[in-house]
Amino acid sequence: MEPKGKTREEVEKLTVIDTWLRKHRLIYLGATRHSFVISIRDGTVDFSGFKIWLGQDYKFVRAFVAFVASVLIKAWKESDESEGDTEVILSGVAALNDEIAWFKKEASGFGVQLSDVVQEQPNRDYCRFLEGLMSPEVEYTVAITAYWGIEAVYQDSFAHCLEHGSNTPSELQEACQRWGNDGFGQYCNSLKNIANRRLEKASDEERRKAEVTLLSVLEHEVDFWNMSHDGSD
Numbered sequence: 001m002e003p004k005g006k007t008r009e010e011v012e013k014l015t016v017i018d019t020w021l022r023k024h025r026l027i028y029l030g031a032t033r034h035s036f037v038i039s040i041r042d043g044t045v046d047f048s049g050f051k052i053w054l055g056q057d058y059k060f061v062r063a064f065v066a067f068v069a070s071v072l073i074k075a076w077k078e079s080d081e082s083e084g085d086t087e088v089i090l091s092g093v094a095a096l097n098d099e100i101a102w103f104k105k106e107a108s109g110f111g112v113q114l115s116d117v118v119q120e121q122p123n124r125d126y127c128r129f130l131e132g133l134m135s136p137e138v139e140y141t142v143a144i145t146a147y148w149g150i151e152a153v154y155q156d157s158f159a160h161c162l163e164h165g166s167n168t169p170s171e172l173q174e175a176c177q178r179w180g181n182d183g184f185g186q187y188c189n190s191l192k193n194i195a196n197r198r199l200e201k202a203s204d205e206e207r208r209k210a211e212v213t214l215l216s217v218l219e220h221e222v223d224f225w226n227m228s229h230d231g232s233d
């Protein structure tokens with residue numbers, strides 16, 4: 001029974017991020033249920049689109065490593081409870097080391113020459129955006145929220161391709177497992193908990209900045225998927 005005079009939100013004590021996910025649900029779904037992701041899930045994906053994604057994402061991840069390292073520095077500089085945070089972020093850096101090796105192996109399997117990949121404009125724009133977030137002026141709360149958002153989009157998208165009833169081609173199963181596995185889901189959840197802890201005690205101004213940054217992440221993710229699948233078929 002819900003106590004009188006309380007809204008559902010007050011009873012359920014929604015976290016800041018969950019409130020945003022409700023408020024911006026369609027934008028979030030635009031990034032996590034993009035037509036490219038749906039085409040992987042239903043098995044109609046064009047392999048040439050997948051190869052484009054592979055080459056572009058390899059380039060993206062190289063910039064993303066620098067971004068995650070910058071988040072680690074921000075966590076370390078905070079004198080609050082962020083000691084546990086640095087370990088969580090460090091394990092993310094370690095995972096990216098494996099990820100880069102995986103991209104190289106996967107690219108060679110698909111015949112993609114990574115040294116020939118030219119970064120497309122939406123990818124450049126996304127990396128430029130990450131570079132802005134690496135600035136020491138950007139608060140830890142804002143940066144960790146962005147980090148969670150970037151990982152969560154991939155986790156949610158690729159987990160969708162592994163769900164019961166999906167028809168993902170066997171050649172793409174490994175890619176989907178990489179981000180769609182439960183362990184990575186738990187990792188995203190620890191990032192979400194850190195971000196929520198910081199957001200709960202942040203100023204309105206800082207919280208507003210984090211929300212706007214998360215919306216930019218979602219927009220960049222849609223533009224990124226669009227490079228491989230513009231939805232025209």
Ligand SMILES: Cc1ncc(CO)c(N)n1
Nearest residue numbers: 057060061150151154224
């Ligand atoms: C574009 C993009 N977003 C998120 C991730 C998550 O790691 C990635 N590898 N690439």
